[in-house]
Amino acid sequence: MELDYSFLEKTLLLVLLAIPTTLKLTVVSVLAAAPFSLFIALVRLHRRGALLRLVTAYVTFVRGTPIVLQILLVYSLLPSALKAGAAGLGLSVDVFALNPVFYAYAVFTLNTIALLSEVFRSALGNIAPGQMEAALCAGLTKPQAYAYIILPQALVSAMPNLCNLTVNLIKGTSLAFLMTVQDMTATAKIAASYGYNYIEAYLDVFVGYVLVCSVVQCLFHYAERHVGRYRLVRQKQG
C-alpha cells in the first residue's frame, strides 16, 4: 500500500485549520449547557413533583437515544419548526439560509445539558450536607453558600467527569458533518472525496483528534490541580 504523502501533509494542514470549528462547537455547547445542567442537577437533588419528573424524563430521553438520531431529528425538524414559527410571527426569514453551525450548537447543547447535569448531580451529591449547614450558621444565604462553599468544592470533584464529558463531546462533534458543518472530520472527508484518498484523510483526522484531546486532558489535569489545591495538601501528607 502506497500512501500519498503530499496529500497527507496538505490535508493535515486543512484538518488542523478546522480545529477551531471543533473547539467552538464543544466550548459553546458546554458553556451554554452549564446553567441549565446546574438547574437540572439541583432539581433532581432537592425537588419533588412535576418539575422533577419533567427534567428526569428529559435526561432519560437524551441518554437513551443515539446522538446520531438526535442530530437527524433536530436537523430535519428544527428548520421546519423555525419556518413555521417565523411565518406565524409574520417574519420573512429564510431559515434554510441559516448557517448550519447553529443547528449543530442546538443539538450538542441539548445533548450536553442532560449529560452535564448528571456530572453536576454526582459532584453536588458528594458534598457533605454539613458544609451547607455550616454556611447557613455562619450567616450566609443559600445562594452565597452555593457560590462560595458548595460550587467551588463540587467543581473539584466534577473535574474528572467534566474532562470525560468534554473529550467525548469533542469526538462527538465529528458527527456535525451530518449537518454539513465543516469541522475536522468533514474537512478531511471532503478533501478525500476528490481523489479517493480516504486512508490518508482518516489518518489526518486521527492525528487531529488525538492532538486536541491530549491537550484538553492536560489542561484539565492542571485545572484540577489548581482548583483542588486544598485537597492536594492532604494527599501529600497522607
Next chain:
Amino acid sequence: MLKIRNVHKKFHHIEVLKGVDITVDKGDVVVILGPSGSGKTTLLRCMNFLERADQGEMEFDAVHLELMAASSREIAQIRKKTAFVFQNYNLFQNKTALENVTVGLTVGRGMSRMQAEAVGMKALIKVGLADRANFYPAQLSGGQQQRVGIARAIAVEPDVILFDEPTSALDPELVGEVLAVIKQLAKEGKTMVIVTHEMKFAAEVATHVVFMADGNIVEEGSPEMMFVCPKEERTRSFLRRILPQIEYNI
C-alpha cells in the same frame, strides 16, 4: 434573652421532642445532658432552624416568633445572632483556617476584607491557632479543626453560641485542648448552650444543667444540685451509668 417554649418535633412519625421549654439568659452556660436519642441535638438544631420544629415559640430579645411559621428573613436574623459549633467541625474544606473564620463576616455580614481578617486573626489567637491561619482543614488535626470551628463561632460576636457535642468526634488526647478553649469562653462570660457527654467539664462550666430523656426535660437546675443530689430517678441512673466513680466518691 432567649426563650423557647413547647418545642415539638417529629421525624417520620417518631416524636423526638415532646414539648420542651428552655430559657437562656445573658452570660448563662446551659449544659444539656442525656442519653443518646433523648433529643438534645435536635433541640439545639431547632434553636437556629437547622431543623424546623413542628410546633413551639421562640423569644429572642425583642423578636417573637412561631418556630414552624418563621419566614426565611426571620430565620436569617436569628442565625446572625447565634453561632453553631458542630460535632464533626464542618469546616469549609475549600477555605483556609482564616478564611473559614472570615467568610461569615465578609460574605455574610458585608464587612471589609481587611477588617474581617483582623477580627479573624484575633479569634484564631484566642483559640491558639494564629500559626495555622493559612492551613487548610485537611492539614489540621481534629482538635485544631474544632478550635477553628470555635474561632469561626466567636468571630461573629453572636449573642449565644450553640455547641453540639463539640468533643465527641475527637481522639481522647485531643479533647482537652478544645474543652480548655470553651472553659476560657465561659470565664469571659460568653452565653453558651452546650450539648456534651463530658461530665467533669459540664460540672465545671455550667451555670445551669438540663437533663433530657425521651424528648422531654426530666430535670434541670444548678450544677451543684444536678450532680450532687438529683431528684429524679431517671437522672440518677443516667449519672450512675456515665459516672460510676460517683458511687465511690460519695
